[in-house]
Amino acid sequence: MTEYAALGFDPAPGNPATVLALAKKLGASAASLGEASLVVKDLVSHSSAWQGEAATAFRASLSQDLPRYLGAAHTSLADAARRLTGWHDTLISHRTLATRYEAQAAAAKTEEALADARRLARELASEHGTAARRVAQTLNAATDRLAPKEPGLLASIWNKIVDDPADAMSNASAILGAIGALVALACPPAGLAIMLVGSGLSLAALAMHTSDPKFRKSLSDGFTKGQFDADFWKSGVTLLGDTAGAVPGVAAVASGAKAGTAAARAAMAAAPEGSALAGLAPGATAFRQTAWTTAEDLRQVESPLTGWAMRSSPQTTRERVGVGVAGAGALTAALDYGPDNEALEHSSTAVDGTRGVLDDAPSAIRKSGHVWSAIRP
Numbered sequence: 001m002t003e004y005a006a007l008g009f010d011p012a013p014g015n016p017a018t019v020l021a022l023a024k025k026l027g028a029s030a031a032s033l034g035e036a037s038l039v040v041k042d043l044v045s046h047s048s049a050w051q052g053e054a055a056t057a058f059r060a061s062l063s064q065d066l067p068r069y070l071g072a073a074h075t076s077l078a079d080a081a082r083r084l085t086g087w088h089d090t091l092i093s094h095r096t097l098a099t100r101y102e103a104q105a106a107a108a109k110t111e112e113a114l115a116d117a118r119r120l121a122r123e124l125a126s127e128h129g130t131a132a133r134r135v136a137q138t139l140n141a142a143t144d145r146l147a148p149k150e151p152g153l154l155a156s157i158w159n160k161i162v163d164d165p166a167d168a169m170s171n172a173s174a175i176l177g178a179i180g181a182l183v184a185l186a187c188p189p190a191g192l193a194i195m196l197v198g199s200g201l202s203l204a205a206l207a208m209h210t211s212d213p214k215f216r217k218s219l220s221d222g223f224t225k226g227q228f229d230a231d232f233w234k235s236g237v238t239l240l241g242d243t244a245g246a247v248p249g250v251a252a253v254a255s256g257a258k259a260g261t262a263a264a265r266a267a268m269a270a271a272p273e274g275s276a277l278a279g280l281a282p283g284a285t286a287f288r289q290t291a292w293t294t295a296e297d298l299r300q301v302e303s304p305l306t307g308w309a310m311r312s313s314p315q316t317t318r319e320r321v322g323v324g325v326a327g328a329g330a331l332t333a334a335l336d337y338g339p340d341n342e343a344l345e346h347s348s349t350a351v352d353g354t355r356g357v358l359d360d361a362p363s364a365i366r367k368s369g370h371v372w373s374a375i376r377p
Contacts, residue, residue: 004098006105007118011125012094014132019091023084030077037070080139087135094128157337166208166215170238171333173201173245178330181323184299192292192299196252202245209235209242230346237353241329244360247367248298256291260284303363325359 004010098121105117161168176198184191209215215235222232264283302318306325310318332348 004102004121006108006114007098007102007121009121009125011098011101011121012091012128014091014095016088016091016095019084019088023081023088026077026084027081030074030081033070033074033077037074083135083138087131090131094124094131097124160337166205166212167238167336169201169205169208170242170245171336173198173205174241174326174329174333176201177245178323178326181319181326185319185323188296188299192296195299196249196295199245199247199249199252202242203249206239206242206246209238230349233353234345234349237349237356240356240361241352244356244364247364248295251298251367252291252295255294256287256289259290260287262286298367301363301367303359304366305358305362325355328355 101117101121101124105114105121108114108117176194180191180193180195180198182191183194215238218231218235219239221227222229222236260283263286264280267282302322306318306321310321313321328351332352335344335348338344
C-alpha cells in the first residue's frame with residue numbers, strides 16, 4: 001500500500017498491462033474461431049460429392065450444431081475482447097486520477113486539503129468498482145454463450161426418448177413389467193393389466209427395432225464380419241428382451257382370437273339367418289375372457305431354471321424373486337436415462353444379458369409352448 005500511502009488505499013486497483021494482454025489473446029481466439037466457422041461452412045458446401053450414410057451424418061452434424069456453436073463462441077470472445085480493451089482504457093484513466101489524488105494528499109498542508117483529496121479518491125473508488133462489476137457481468141454473460149448449456153434432467157430424458165423411441169418403448173416395458181409384478185403381489189388383476197401394457201410396448205419396440213436398418217446392421221455385422229462389439233451385444237440383448245417381453249401379449253391375443261372366432265362361428269350357425277352380427281357379441285366376450293385367462297396363466301409361468309433353483313421354496317418367495325428379477329431390468333432401463341457412461345452402459349448390457357439368458361428366454365420358451373399346446377389346430 002506504499003504506492004498510495006497518503007490516501008491510505010488504492011482507489012483504482014488493477015493492472016492495465018495484464019488486461020491488455022488478455023484482451024489480445026481473446027481477440028486472437030475469436031479470430032481463430034471465425035476462421036474455423038468459415039472452414040466448416042466450406043466443408044459442408046463442398047461435400048455434396050460424398051454420398052452414403054456416413055456422408056449424410058457428417059453433413060447433418062456440421063450443418064446443424066457445430067457452425068452454431070462456433071459462431072456463438074466467436075461472437076462471445078470477440079465481445080469479451082472489446083469489453084476488456086475498453087476496461088483497459090478506463091483502468092488507465094482511473095489510475096491516472098488515483099495518482100493525481102495521491103499527489104494532492106501527499107502535498108496537503110492542512111487537514112481540510114487532505115480530507116478533500118481522500119474524498120475525491122473515495123468517489124473514484126466507487127466509480128471504479130461500479131465499472132469493474134459492469135465489465136465482470138458482461139464477461140460472465142459472454143462466457144455463458146461460449147458453449148451450449150447442458151440440458152436439465154427432464155430435458156435430457158425427453159431428448160433421449162425423442163432420439164430413440166424404440167429404446168424408450170423397451171425401457172418403458174421393462175419398468176412397467178417390474179411395477180406390474182410388484183402390484184400383482186397385492187392385487188393380481190391390476191398387476192396383470194400393467195404387465196399386459198408393458199408386453200404391448202415390447203411388441204411395438206420389437207417392430208421398430210427390427211425395421212431399423214442400423215439395428216439390423218449391428219447384428220448382421222457380428223455374424224457376417226465377426227464384429228462382436230458393444231453395439232452387437234447391446235442390440236442382441238435388446239432383441240432378446242423385446243421378444244421375451246412381447247410373448248405374453250401375443251399369446252393372450254392369439255388364444256383370445258381363437259376362442260373368439262370359434263364362439264362367433266357357433267353363434268352365427270345357431271342364428272336363424274346366419275347373420276354376421278349375431279356372432280359379434282359372443283365372439284368379443286370369448287376373446288376377452290380367454291385372453292385374460294391366458295395372460296393370468298402365463299403370469300404364473302416361471303423360468304425352468306428359476307423353478308429348479310427354488311423348487312423347495314414357497315410360492316410367495318418365488319414371486320418375490322420374480323419381482324427382484326423384473327426390478328433389475330427396470331433399474332437398467334432407468335439408468336439408460338442417466339449421464340452417458342460407457343462403463344455403466346456395458347454393465348447394464350451384461351446384467352440384462354444375464355437376466356435374459358437365465359430367466360427371460362427360458363420363461364418365454366415355456367410360455368410359448370404352453371400357449372401353442374392350447375391354440376394349435
